[in-house]
Amino acid sequence: MDDLNERAARNRKIKHAVFMVLLIVLFASFIFPFLLVLINVFKTKGDINSNPLALVGSHGFTLKNFPEAMKKMNFWRSFGNSMIVTVSSTVITILLASMTAYVIVRNKWKACGALFGMMIASMVIPFQVLMIPLVSLYGGTLGVLNSRITLIFMHVGFSLSMATFMFHGAIHTNVPIALEEAATIDGCTKWQTYWQIVFPLLKPTIATVAIIDAMAFWNDYLLPSLVLGRKELYTIPIATQIFYGTYSTDIGLVMAALLLAMLPILILYMFLQRYIVEGVTSGAVK
Amino acid sequence: MNTNTMSYKLKQFMMFAGVTTFIFAAVVIVPFIYGFYLTFTSWDGVSAQKPFVGLSNYLSAFGDGAYWQALGRTVIYSAIAVILVNVVAFILAFLVTSGVKGQNFFRAGFFIPNLIGGIVLGYIWKFVFNRAFVALGNALSVGALSTSWLATTNGAMLCLIIVSVWQYAGYMMLIYVAGFMSVSADVLEAARIDGCTNTQSIIKISIPLMVSSFVQCLFLTITRCFMVYDVNLSLTNGEPFNSSVMAAMHVYNQAFTYKNYGTGQAEALILFIVCAVVGVLQVSIGKKAEVSA
Secondary structure, three states: OHHHHHHHHHHHHHHHHHHHHHHHHHHHHHHHHHHHHHHHOOOOHHHHHHOOOOOOOOOOOOOOHHHHHHHHOOHHHHHHHHHHHHHHHHHHHHHHHHHHHHHHHHOOOHHHHHHHHHHHHHOOOOHHHHHHHHHHHHHHHOOOOOOHHHHHHHHHHHHHHHHHHHHHHHHHHHOOHHHHHHHHHOOOOHHHHHHHHHHHHOHHHHHHHHHHHHHHHHHOOHHHHHHOOOHHHOOHHHHHHHHHHOOOOOHHHHHHHHHHHHHHHHHHHHHHHHHHHHHHHHHHHO | OOOOOHHHHHHHHHHHHHHHHHHHHHHHHHHHHHHHHHOOEOOOOOOOOOOEOOOHHHHHHHOOHHHHHHHHHHHHHHHHHHHHHHHHHHHHHHHHOOOOOOHHHHHHHHHHHHHOOHHHHHHHHHHHHHHHHHHHHHHHOOHHHHOOHHHOHHHHHHHHHHHHHHHHHHHHHHHHHHHHHHOOHHHHHHHHHOOOOHHHHHHHHHHHHOHHHHHHHHHHHHHHHHOOOHHHHHHHOOOOOOOOOOHHHHHHHHHHHOOOHHHHHHHHHHHHHHHHHHHHHHHHHHHHHOOOO
8 A cells, every 4th residue: 555655656746747847848938039038138239130049149238229219119108108098098997887887786777788788799899890980980070089088988988898797797796785775774875885885895806807907908009009190199019019110120129129018017917916817817707 | 765766767877877878889889880881881081971882892892802811811820729729728727737836837927928919929929930030940950940930921820820829828728727626626536536547537527527618718719819910910910922911900901001991891890790600609519518517
């Protein structure tokens, strides 16, 4: 018996060692593109062209790609634009979607059912089906493109369905109706009850929606590229594209721009990693 | 206070859901309906007039050989990418739930590509394929690597598939991890006592119990691959010779480059219907295969 146990333990050790080697190989193949950017960002253009695989270029370590790339992509301006758009769209989505979900969960009115049904159905419509009419309506008819407010408005419009759906589930299962009844007896209006009792109970879902939507807004390219035509409104993903628009691509600058575009979200990931992984999973599994 | 009057209900609804209803209608519902109307006009994107042309946009969409080529290409690309994404994601999920050291670190690492937008990912890989692989090929004198894969027709497709697998595998892995976790230890224990080997218990126990994870991952990957645009734009931009233009990019060019808004919208609707049919079919077949312990 002891012999058997020993053999089982040894087998498990071997199995784990094999898995570990496999995981390390797979992990390396997942992150080597990022590492390549990281080693080349500190080289001159000539060094990258002569050997992109060398750890250090023959002209040595240089930081001069950064200031030039930042100037060319107007980094702080684009970063600020991305921040404004991402933060406002996320906050507005959370406030509006949670309020809507509340009135839908707690009332069996026809209007609520109709709105919720349309929201669920609309979740299958891909953006490509809406982009041409959007440009036609907002650009051609209303003439309100080239504005951050229009972009925020559209971001919110596209994310409301999913967010309302998630808050609907959370209110349905996690908010005891007895609490609200008690508040009503104490003289709270529905509005007060919502903000003082219900909204604070939704914190976990607020975090999930905030993570999913903020990442989607920050990384979105197609919608902002259609809405924002003026250079001073560009968000980071659009600004990154500038380097490929010109005739000669300075690869050193491209490396710096790519790293700068990734850095904010990677830094955030280092600190909020657990929440981001959990948020994305619970958002997807719903 | 009487809470059963029409005016009370209206006030409550408007107070909580009024703004949402307005924005949702303005951004999703109205454009969706207006999109149908656009397919019957020949708008050029500039003029105030939108002349009514009947079904001619649909006729030109059906006669647009480049569109059907792009759609066919998208189907092939999606089929290969969807299978590979899910195979890789399943293997990753299996490895990071097997109890080896540092599994949380690996989970977090495999997820990183999902944090970054498709445009940036595409440019990173463009550098990898055009420069790094070529340099590696020259250094080791491997012929297959010494010219950029992005320069050939099949190579560009292969590159798109590689990047998609790399991009989505980590995300789908998380869903499969949740699936593995949901298979109860009791059932696996019982199987082991009955003499199941590890491989048998994965094939006969875990996989059948994880059908809902498969359905979900397949749905997510199918819809994403069909609508691929960002990576397509930054990695290949349709090159070489427009041989890697996917359906979504063709729709974009049709509308915004060639200014055929009506035809573009008709083609977008056809793409949506194809994608929706495949997605729904997959879900309904998958649902039938679901079992419970």
